[in-house]
Amino acid sequence: MNDSNYGRRPVAKTAKLSSRTLLTLLITCSLLGGIPVNGVLAADLSVEGQGGLDTNPNRLSSGLDPDAELFGQVDIRFSNRFDNGVSIKGRSKHAFYPDDDRADWSRTEFDLGYRDNFEIDDNKFAYRLFADWVDRNKNYVSRTTGEDATFGGESIVDRYNYEQRNLNAEISYQTEARHRLRARYQRRDKDYEDYSIPGLSNFDYDSDRFRFDIRFRLADEHSLSLEYGDTTREYDDRRIEDLNGNEISGTDLEYDYSQYSLGYLYRPNKDFYFNLEFSFSDRSDNGVGYNDSTYDSVYLSWRRKINETDEIRGSITYSDFAYDNRSFSDTAQLEEDAFDNDGYLLKLDYKRRLQQNGDENLTLVYELQLDDYDSSDARYRYDRIIISMGLRYDLL
Numbered sequence: 074m075n076d077s078n079y080g081r082r083p084v085a086k087t088a089k090l091s092s093r094t095l096l097t098l099l100i101t102c103s104l105l106g107g108i109p110v111n112g113v114l115a116a117d118l119s120v121e122g123q124g125g126l127d128t129n130p131n132r133l134s135s136g137l138d139p140d141a142e143l144f145g146q147v148d149i150r151f152s153n154r155f156d157n158g159v160s161i162k163g164r165s166k167h168a169f170y171p172d173d174d175r176a177d178w179s180r181t182e183f184d185l186g187y188r189d190n191f192e193i194d195d196n197k198f199a200y201r202l203f204a205d206w207v208d209r210n211k212n213y214v215s216r217t218t219g220e221d222a223t224f225g226g227e228s229i230v231d232r233y234n235y236e237q238r239n240l241n242a243e244i245s246y247q248t249e250a251r252h253r254l255r256a257r258y259q260r261r262d263k264d265y266e267d268y269s270i271p272g273l274s275n276f277d278y279d280s281d282r283f284r285f286d287i288r289f290r291l292a293d294e295h296s297l298s299l300e301y302g303d304t305t306r307e308y309d310d311r312r313i314e315d316l317n318g319n320e321i322s323g324t325d326l327e328y329d330y331s332q333y334s335l336g337y338l339y340r341p342n343k344d345f346y347f348n349l350e351f352s353f354s355d356r357s358d359n360g361v362g363y364n365d366s367t368y369d370s371v372y373l374s375w376r377r378k379i380n381e382t383d384e385i386r387g388s389i390t391y392s393d394f395a396y397d398n399r400s401f402s403d404t405a406q407l408e409e410d411a412f413d414n415d416g417y418l419l420k421l422d423y424k425r426r427l428q429q430n431g432d433e434n435l436t437l438v439y440e441l442q443l444d445d446y447d448s449s450d451a452r453y454r455y456d457r458i459i460i461s462m463g464l465r466y467d468l469l
Contacts, residue, residue, distance in 0.1 A: 114154045118469040121148040123438065125461025130176035132444070132455050137219040144170045146461065151469075160186045160203075175221065175230075178211035200244040207237040216452050224273050231266040235276075238262045251290040258283055280306040286334075294341040304330035313360035316398060327359040344378035365397040382426040391417045412453045416446030424465075434467040 123146045133139040145168070152162040162184040170176040186203025213232040215222040221230045238261070245255035258281070265276040286300035306328040312320035336350040350372045358364040374388035393415040423439045444457035 112155045112157060114156050116153045116469045117467070118151045119149070119465055119467045121150075121438065121463060121465035122146070123148075123440070123461045123463030125440075125459060125463075127170070127176070127457070127459045129444075129455060129457040130170060130173065131214040131219070132457060133214070133216060133219050134452050134455050136451060139219070140173070142170045142173050142176060144168055144176070144461075146463070148465075158187050158189045160184075160188070162186075175212045175214050178209075180210075181208045182206070196246065198244060198246050201242070203241050205239045205241070207239075208235075209237075210234045224268075225270050227268075227270055229268060229270070229273070232268070233276075234266045236264045253288040253290075255286050255288075256284070257286075274312075275308065275310040277309040278306050278311075279309070280304055294339060296338045296340075298334070298336040298338070300332075300334040300336070302330070302332040302334075304328075304332070306330070313358065314363040316361055316363055318363060318399075321360065324360070326364075328364065329357045329359075331355045345376065347373075347375045349373050362398050366395060367397070368392065368394045382428060384424045385422070386424075387419075387421045389417060389419045391415075412448055412450060414446045414448040414453055416444070419443040436465040436467070438463050438465055 125144060125146075126141055127144050128141040129139045130142050130144070131139065146166070148164070148166045150164045152160070154160045162182075164182045165179075166181075167179040168177060182205065184203060184205040186201060188199065188201040190197060190199045192198070210231075211233065212230045213222040214220065221228060222232060223229060240260040241258070243255060243257040245253055247253045261278075261280045261282070263276075263278055263280075267275075282302060282304040284300060284302040286298055288296055288298045290296050308326045311326040312322065313324040313326050314320055332352065332354040334350060334352045336348065338346065338348050340346040352368075352370045352372070354368040356364065356366045356368070370390055370392040372388070372390045374386070376384070376386045378384045394411075395413045395415075399413075419442065421441045425437045426433055427435045427437060439462045440459070442457070442459040444455070446453070446455055448454050
C-alpha cells in the first residue's frame with residue numbers, strides 16, 4: 074500500500090499527546106521524590122517489545138478486503154506500593170504499523186491511590202481512594218469506506234481519541250467466614266476530540282457509577298460473587314433523538330445503565346485459577362427510547378503456572394449488543410462505534426522466563442488473539458487474527 078493514500082495525524086495532536094506523557098512522568102517523579110525510598114513495599118518496572126501480524130487492524134468487513142499488516146509494539150509499565158498506603162501505577166503502550174500508519178495507536182495510563190483499614194466494634198473494614206487518567210489515540214477509519222473518516226467533506230480521523238479522568242472510592246467488609254461485602258463509586262469525565270462541524274454530535278460526557286457486590290467463600294478454593302451496578306451518564310452537548318433518529322432541539326441526552334453480574338472463581342492453589350462470569354446490562358435514554366439497548370456477555374479466564382519458568386493464560390468473551398427500538402433502516406443515523414453485533418474475543422498468551430547466567434529478568438512472550446463478530450449490517454461483520462511474540466525485561 075502507498076502511505077500517500079492515507080491521512081496522517083496532525084502534528085499538533087502528536088505534540089499534545091507527548092506533553093501529556095511528559096506531565097505524567099513529571100508527576101510520578103515528584104511523588105517518588107517526596108516519599109522515602111525505605112518506605113517502598115514493592116516496586117516493578119518493565120519494558121516489553123513485540124512484533125507480529127495483524128490480519129485486520131481496522132476491523133473492516135471482508136467486503137472491503139482488508140490487508141494483513143506487520144506491526145511492532147512497545148509496552149512500558151511501572152508500579153510502586155509504599156508502606157504508608159500510597160500506590161502509583163503507570164503504563165504506556167504504543168503499536169506501530171509500518172505499511173499503514175492509519176492503524177497506529179497508543180494508550181497511556183496513570184493511577185494514584187491510597188488504601189487503609191479501620192475497625193468498628195471489632196469489625197474490620199478496608200477502603201481505597203484512587204484517581205486514574207487515560208489518554209487514547211487512534212485514527213478513525215470508516216467501516217463503510219475503509220478510508221479515513223470524513224463528515225461534511227471534512228476529516229474526522231481523531232473523532233474517537235479521548236482523555237479520561239476517574240475519581241474512585243471503595244469500602245469493603247470481610248466476615249469471619251471470609252465472605253466479603255463491597256461498595257464502589259466512580260466519577261468519570263471523558264473528553265473526546267473537539268470538532269466544530271455542523272451536524273456532528275459531541276461525545277463528551279460525565280458519569281456517576283455505583284456498584285455493590287458480595288463474594289461468598291463456599292470453600293477454600295471456591296467462591297461465588299454477585300454484583301449490581303447503576304450508572305448515570307450526562308452528555309455535555311448531545312441531543313435526545315426521536316424514534317426516527319432525528320435530534321430534538323433544546324434537549325440534553327442522558328443514559329441510565331443497570332448491570333447485573335454473577336461470577337464463579339476456582340483457585341485451588343497459587344499456580345492455577347479458573348474464572349467464569351455472566352453479565353447483563355440494560356441502557357435507557359431520557360427520551361422516547363431510541364437509544365435503549367442491552368449488552369449481555371459471558372467471560373471465561375484461566376491461568377496455569379506450569380513450572381518455575383513457564384506460564385499460560387487464556388480468556389474468551391462472548392458478547393451480544395442489541396438496540397431495543399432501532400432497525401436496519403436506521404443505519405444512516407448510527408454511530409459506527411455502537412452498531413448491534415454479537416461474537417467472541419479469544420486471547421491466549423504463553424510466557425517463559427529465561428534463566429541465563431543467573432539473570433531471571435528476561436521473559437519470552439507469545440500472544441494470540443481471535444475476533445469474530447456478526448451484525449445485522451454486513452459492514453460491521455468482521456474477523457481478525459493477531460499473532461505476536463516478543464521479550465519483556467524486568468528492570469525492577
